[in-house]
Amino acid sequence: MTKIIHGIVHGRTIELSEDPGVADGAEVEVVVKAAPPAKTWGDGIRRSAGALADSWTEEDDQILQQIHFDRSRENRDIPK
Helix, strand or coil, rough: CCCCEEEEECCCCCEEECCCCCCCCCCCCCCCCCCCCCCCCCCCCCCCHHCCCCCCCCHHHHHHHHHHHHCCCCCCCCCC
């Protein structure tokens, strides 16, 4: 029988998140693989924040300001 169960390590003891379904005292073989840390929404943007800080210019600010203005202005013209 092979079953994947998550657990938490406390020293030399692993506290399992559920019953392994094995008789008490039975010998088992254990393969330990560290689970990746839980990802929180927004972690990626926080890691990349400031990536362009050294090369950002006044012109870049103006470009973004123009894009924001263009997107937010009212446009009721229907294309022909």
